[in-house]
Amino acid sequence: MNLLDPLLNLLLGLGLGTLGGLFGIGGGLIAIPVLGVLFGLDQQLAQGTALVMVVPNVMLALWRYHQRNRIELRNALLLGVSGLVCAWLASLYAVDLDSRSMRWAFVGFLLVLVGYSLLRMQMPQRPCVDRLQQRRGWLAVLGGFSGALGGLFGVGGAVVATPALTSLFGATQVVAQGLSLSLALPSTGVTLFTYALHDQVNWWMGVPLAVGGLLSISWGVRLAHSLPESLLRSLFCVFLLLCALMLALE
Template sequence: MGTLGGLFGIGGGLVAIPLLGVFVGLDQQIAQGTALVMVVPNVVLALRKYHQRNRIELRHALPLAVMGFIFAWLGSIWAVGIDAQAMRIGFVAFLVALSVYNVARMFIASAPPSAELKQPWPWLGVLGAASGTMGGLFGVGGAVVATPVLTSVFGTTQVVAQGLSLALALPSTGVTLVTYGVHHQVDWHVGIPLAIGGLLSITWGVKAAHALPERTLRGLFCGFLVVCAVMLAFKV
């Protein structure tokens, strides 16, 4: 999970949540809260590694992080009160929609990616709000939403998008974990070993992300979303 989190810049929560729900048998909210125990330290380390390889601009990261933090908190408060089965169905629909969007992008002609943003920085605040809400609701940190939008709408490379998404995910995953923990939706005995394993392996994923061709990395990201959606669909 740590390797995949480093590879796709998402902290590993997307694969942890289906596995915890399907194979460990945790309710959706507890699976999401437990996955966050691993995601938070993974995001911290992955963000550091990405910043070392591709400097993350503070003026771009700050609006994403601030708005992501606020709306992740609101989304997580909403999440802990939803029926577990309804939450799982919603999460599957969320992954399917992301998968369709990402696959469609691969067949639509677009301008070459760049390290510079094609949209003015205030729009990053809007993206942070939307990503933070989804991240707080589904316990995935918002990076999975922000990454494809940054590459398509803002025109960044996949690696730059993943680095910025990690900057968004750091505060939002932290506040989401606190909210889930306060509402007793975290299994710490499962989460802590996951966190240790994630920290030991995330560097491999970051190295792979910077070594892979742009189109290959995007294709793998799409396939990853589809697999996660199928895994959770069996549980529904």
């Protein structure tokens, strides 16, 4: 192994951790296409390796978001428990799929999110309130659906839950990102465990990425709380589109 590789992975983790804190997604969504395109990892191995960075990043980002905007425990548990169960079941299915088919499914998943985000930006914004505007039972439904997609694609489900919480539940962007992290933590943990059991994790790459992410994710969280709501949503949409293009052009 080249001695420069851990240093390069550490530097990459610094950048990915900042993006993960900014968008409340742990950095995995950009790490997966980077590992696939630049390092030649197949889709499942890229997802499993990215999760090594994502799990501790999500843990730290969740704590940082909770410090700035207290996350209600009941809401977090509803999202987290349902997300964990569905992520585990979906990850068992994902590790046996054809890698190329998985990659194109991931590209399609990102493009759907881009389309939804663009549509949501054109719609009249619902007023944000202190309490969520839907019954708590729907949080369990959202957690299960997001967790299943997270287990399938190795992204923790926060990327799905965040726009749903803002558009359907009336949460602000930063509150939605904090709640989404409470869903992402258990679902990414169980997904990483499943991928590791099936030898779909490169620990030599993942650990330096995780260290870099832990060093930088607080910068992203701080930046997220300083940006205007509309700008943060626009950047999130552009971010998703770039990830999809990176994989599609590989």
